[in-house]
Amino acid sequence: MKVVIVGAGPAGLITALNLLQRGIKPLVLEKQPEVRSTACGEALGLRWLSEIPFDSNPYIAKRVTGAKLIFPGGNFDHIAKECVVLNRTDWLRGMAEEVKEKGGRLSLNSEVISVEGDSIRLKNGQDMGYDILIGADGPGSCLARYLDMRYSSIVASQYKITLDTSGMDSLEFYFDKRFSFGYAWIFPKEGAANVGLGGDFAHLDAFLRYKGLDRQPILRKEAGIIPNSGLSGKLAQQNMALIGDAASMPNPAGLSGLSSIIQASHILASNIDNLEGYQRQVKNHPIADPAxxxxxxxxxxxxxxxxxxxxxxxxxxxxxxxxxxxxxxxxxxxxxxxxxxxxxxxxxxxxxxxxxxx
Ligand SMILES: Cc1cc2nc3c(=O)[nH]c(=O)nc-3n(C[C@H](O)[C@H](O)[C@H](O)COP(=O)(O)OP(=O)(O)OC[C@H]3O[C@@H](n4cnc5c(N)ncnc54)[C@H](O)[C@@H]3O)c2cc1C
Known part of the structure; x- marks a missing residue:
């Protein structure tokens, strides 16, 4: 069975690893010249990492024991939950290497520009056939467009700043409309932190001033979009399936995407010859709960x-x-x-x- 995965982000690579575990050797097409992370706070619950058939431990930048939800006025709720902040580009590269070592293939500089029946066209003019096509090509997915899947998104902005995080043991979420229509976050790494929010850089600069972090050196500046429609749309049609941001999989209450991907990719790999079953099981899963x-x-x-x-x-x-x-x-x-x-x-x-x- 020729399985082609479009996109070497978390959704594409984790799905490839799950397929390899079942003896299926996929081809992963990535449009960039190298595997690297898109904008991301890099945080997720520790338990999900053990559900990927890959040792993620070397890529953990920091472990924390909880999440702190902070409200205007400074009152907060602390939720005990082991979470991690990853070095996501290294993590993705580690998974890409493992995909290749286990017999999968990764083709860089391979942008899919259109789907025509049972073949796809790459930007370099090459046409390629497939038995199963998986769209893991992120929030601007060309496969989602082909399947006429539409969803709404929000813009999120982030700085990685230098910061002494030795005293930080939580992911911090700030619910305050002065800065964000959703929330702002501070996720600690070693000697650095990802500080971001739903909104633009003007609001993020205001948040940094409010937190007294505006003089910290900025190591990276990045922005991206996060689908926030939830899992209400199509996930599969005939021999095509969508996963990750391409399927609007981020949890619309928390705007996090990684844990949903890890959970859905198991379901996708175990239903690779029954994509209707994949769609049905994901829609009945708590990650798709309308609440x-x-x-x-x-x-x-x-x-x-x-x-x-x-x-x-x-x-x-x-x-x-x-x-x-x-x-x-x-x-x-x-x-x-x-x-x-x-x-x-x-x-x-x-x-x-x-x-x-x-
Ligand atoms: C600022 C910000 C902070 C975030 N923080 C967190 C967080 O802390 N925790 C969390 O869980 N989630 C977070 N998210 C969401 C999370 O980053 C995404 O849900 C996740 O990256 C989705 O993974 P993906 O593989 O579906 O898509 P992507 O990460 O977008 O990967 C898609 C890949 O496909 C490639 N590609 C795209 N189009 C094509 C094409 N036509 N042909 C070939 N290749 C293609 C891209 O180059 C890319 O490598 C954040 C998002 C943003 C914007």
Whole structure:
């Protein structure tokens, strides 16, 4: 069976490794002259790495034991969860080498420009046949366009800055509308941090000033788009399937893409001769739960007053203490009481995002 994967990002390479484990040797086509990361905060839950048939340990820049959700006014919720921040370009290159060592093929400078029936055309004019075609070509996917799959996206901007992170043991998420319609983040690496947000660089500069980080040397500046429609569209048609950002797979409540890719690529590899089954199983998986999309939209529409109250709701409540103290706090804020149903959806989405989306 000739399986062609378009894109040597996380979705393409992780799917290739899962296929190789099943004895299928795919060809991965990458348009760039080298394998390298697109813009990314590089963070994900530690548990997902062990689900890739590859040793990711050498590529972990920093391990942390939790995620801190910080609200206007400074109140925060701390969620215990082992997470990592990767050196993503090195990680991708390591996986690409493993794909080749195990008998897969990687072709660089190979941009797919169109699909015509059972063959694809590359930018260099070459036509290539396939039995199964996998679109892992990111948010601007040409395969998604061919399948007439449309989704909305947000813009995200990020600096990698020099920073002493020795005292940081959490991924930090800042929910504050002065800076982002979604959230801003600080993800620590060794001696550096990825600082970014949903929004443009003017907002990111304002966030850096607010955090007193605006004098830190900037090591890298990058931006990208993140599909935020959730998994409502098509994932497969005949002998073609989409995965990763090409399929709008990022979790719309957390805007993270890596964990969904790892979970979906197992399903894709085990259904490679039954792509309808792949689509059905992913759509029934928690990564496709509509609550994630609803929760993401509600969070985007909360204003800073709501977010401040949510912060007060979390303040001082210890992990595992139960919800009673929190419910008493909600009762103090009539504006939140009116939004109780929305809060429930956000809570469910946030919990699912932490369980499956990070
Ligand atoms: C600023 C920012 C921060 C983020 N932070 C995080 C985070 O901390 N954690 C997290 O989980 N997610 C994060 N995400 C989302 C995450 O980066 C993406 O979900 C993930 O990169 C998607 O992987 P992918 O393989 O689907 O696509 P990509 O990473 O976009 O890879 C696609 C690959 O396909 C290649 N390609 C594209 N078109 C073609 C073509 N026509 N022919 C051949 N090759 C092609 C590209 O060159 C690329 O190598 C972030 C996104 C952004 C923008």
């Amino acid at each position: 994630l999309l609803r929760g993401g939209h509600i969070m985007m529409n909360f204003n800073n007053r709501d977010l401040t109250h949510i912060g007060e709701f979390f303040a001082g409540v210890k992990e595992g203490e139960g919800h009673a103290p929190r419910v008493r706090r909600i009762a103090k804020h009539p504006s939140l009481l009116l939004k109780l149903n929305k809060l429930r959806t956000v809570y469910k989405a946030g919990k699912m995002a932490m369980d499956y989306g990070w």
